[in-house]
Amino acid sequence: MGRSRVHLWFIGPAIILMMGLLILPVFVAAVLSFTDYNLGNPSFNWIGVENYDRLVSRSTYKKMFTASLTYVLLVVPISVALGLGAALLIASLRIGGELYKAVFFLPVMATLLAMAIVWEFALHPIVGVVNDILRSGCDVGWLHALLSGSWLGGDPLQSWYGHACAEDFPLWLGDKNYALGTIAFIGIWQGFGFNMVLYLAGLTSVPRELYQAAHMDGADSAWERFRLVTWPMLGPTNVFVVTISSIRSFQVFDTVEALTRGGPSKSTYVMVYAMFEKGVKQNLLGIGSAITIVFLGFVLILTLIQVYFVNRRVHYA
Amino acid sequence: MMARTNWLGEFLKHSVLLAGAIVVLLPFYLMLSYSLKSPAEIESNTGGFVGSQEIMTDRRCIKAGKPAEECDMRPIVYNYTAAFSEAPLVRYMLNGVFVTVSIFVIQVLVALPCAYALSKLKFWGRDVVFGLVIFCLLIPVHAIALPLYIMLAKVGLTNTYAALIIPWTISVFGIFLMRQFFMTVPDDLIDAARMDGMSEFAIVWRVMLPTAIPALLAFGIFSVVAHWNDYYWPRVVITGNRDLMTPPLGLRMFKSDLDGNEYGPMMAATTVIVLPLVIIFLLAQRRFIEGITMTGMK
Known part of the structure; x- marks a missing residue:
């Protein structure tokens, strides 16, 4: 066997698998999105853009886009901010930093589906600890005054907490006004430790001399140091963290499938769950494929935005 | 100061x-x-x-x-x-171990030679192949789960171990990571091996593999964590056959079987499934955090 051919044995399997398992499925989805195909039916009809038409006109799919986008807009900013905040605090600690780092990273490692089930118990409206803790605060005079705002002279019933004390605390996952926020909370709980670790890595690459230089220039407060040195130097990390968080949160599925199944009244009907429900459970592969293609489009746009920001930075650096 | x-x-x-x-x-x-x-x-x-x-x-x-x-x-x-x-918890755990280990081994078998060729061999079309790898990095496998499911269903592979493993056999990210790592390995090392009369296959497995252990470890942590915890893909391709269920899917079935008051046993099962990774993580914290961040691209 000559050396000239041997590379084919090395790259061959990878190329075949890439073509068959990554490129081909995209084409399959693209083609099927123009049909009414379903498994068990030997033939199918070309129905043009009808599936896409449904995606933009039916209220179910409007709710789907709203749920997905709201989820992303809730999870990304909060989990990025918490990740950055935790990283800055931990990096500036004298002792104990490693311990907090391990604790905050724990949810990233733990099986999300399992932890989602635990959160469901914790958030149970009647026996769950979350409402139990909140309720116990109602009987403590000063705490109730503080949280309901009545210490400022406001009407306690007007505030969220005071009102909840009088009526009852939310059903969380069972209430259409709270369900998506609750799912997003679990997403933030799970993901911010990952962002924290990326930011900690980014912080170690900020040259010490820059802080000294800033000090010479009279930037003494922590905020000035952050604004003038840390934040600009974290530019590439920011782009990376935001893109990864967005792509990851677009893919939310486990918590939705296990806890709400898209409900109540489609308030948590996110795209990947819709893809699963339409395509796999209801065997509506045409519409499922159309959702797949739109979803891939979103991911592509996010990646292109990332590439744009990374390149722009290189230009000005 | x-x-x-x-x-x-x-x-x-x-x-x-x-x-x-x-x-x-x-x-x-x-x-x-x-x-x-x-x-x-x-x-x-x-x-x-x-x-x-x-x-x-x-x-x-x-x-x-x-x-x-x-x-x-x-x-x-x-x-x-x-x-x-x-619940057949032991069975679920064994399935989880079997699936995650198989996925990792096949990913390495496919990615390592490819990464070696892309970094150390000169051949016609190398840049095209690397371009293909970069392009494929853009495709999240979870997003194309539906067409993959259709393809597997067409060849009658749903509800098999193969269905749980096949879509993950190619890790373009693994190829990318290994290639970047191999770029830093000096060519002299490979030339010396060739002088000693080693075949290219021997070079991949007896020279490159040992040098790549740190990168492989990071990739291994990433791959095992991702697939042990994965719920979406098993949920799509395993319908009803409990013998094939992985831990998260098994846990989900356990949950829907219970009448809702069995919190204790449910949480005991959850603990058993979550604990292995958490314990390994606490023992090798630094490596885990490095591995996951290094491979954080997913």
Whole structure:
């Protein structure tokens, strides 16, 4: 066997698998999105853009886009901010930093589906600890005054907490006004430790001399140091963290499938769950494929935005 | 120039981080605590962390017609025995190990030679192949789950181990990571091996593989964590056949089987499934955090 051919044995399997398992499925989805195909039916009809038409006109799919986008807009900013905040605090600690780092990273490692089930118990409206803790605060005079705002002279019933004390605390996952926020909370709980670790890595690459230089220039407060040195130097990390968080949160599925199944009244009907429900459970592969293609489009746009920001930075650096 | 230790600032930072840590650890605490306590204690939120561990009667055991004295047990024993008897937990765990290990081994078998060729061999079309790898990095496998599912269903592979493994056999990210790593390996090492008469295959597995251990370890952590925890893909391709279920899917079935009051056994099962990774993580924390961040691209 000559050396000239041997590379084919090395790259061959990878190329075949890439073509068959990554490129081909995209084409399959693209083609099927123009049909009414379903498994068990030997033939199918070309129905043009009808599936896409449904995606933009039916209220179910409007709710789907709203749920997905709201989820992303809730999870990304909060989990990025918490990740950055935790990283800055931990990096500036004298002792104990490693311990907090391990604790905050724990949810990233733990099986999300399992932890989602635990959160469901914790958030149970009647026996769950979350409402139990909140309720116990109602009987403590000063705490109730503080949280309901009545210490400022406001009407306690007007505030969220005071009102909840009088009526009852939310059903969380069972209430259409709270369900998506609750799912997003679990997403933030799970993901911010990952962002924290990326930011900690980014912080170690900020040259010490820059802080000294800033000090010479009279930037003494922590905020000035952050604004003038840390934040600009974290530019590439920011782009990376935001893109990864967005792509990851677009893919939310486990918590939705296990806890709400898209409900109540489609308030948590996110795209990947819709893809699963339409395509796999209801065997509506045409519409499922159309959702797949739109979803891939979103991911592509996010990646292109990332590439744009990374390149722009290189230009000005 | 060294600033005085700002004790107030230090105290405030610890307070904020501690508050965060409590929220982060809450579900882990509850999971362990519920897995130890009796149903009554769980529902009334009493008994502290371990509960009173008073002897309780297993109603299922009575129903099964066993003598009453055999059915009296401590809540902790009840929860964990029920977890293992009500669901084939051991089977789920073995499935999880089999699937994650198979995926990792095949990923390495495919990615390592490809990465070697892309970094150290010169051949026509190399840049095109590398371009293909970069392009494929853009495609999240979860997003194309539906067409993959259709293709597997067409060849009759749903509800098999193969269905759980096949889509993950190619890790373009693994190829990318290994290639970047191999670029830093000096060419002299490979030339020397060729002088000694080693074949290209031998070079890949006997020279490159040992040098790539650090990168492989990071990739391995990433791959195993991702696939042990993956719920979406098993949920799509395994429908009903419990013998094939991986831990998260098994847990989900366990949850929908229960009538809702069996928090104890449910949490015992959850603990058993979550604990292995958490323990390994706590033992090799630094490596895990490095591995996951290094490979954080997913």
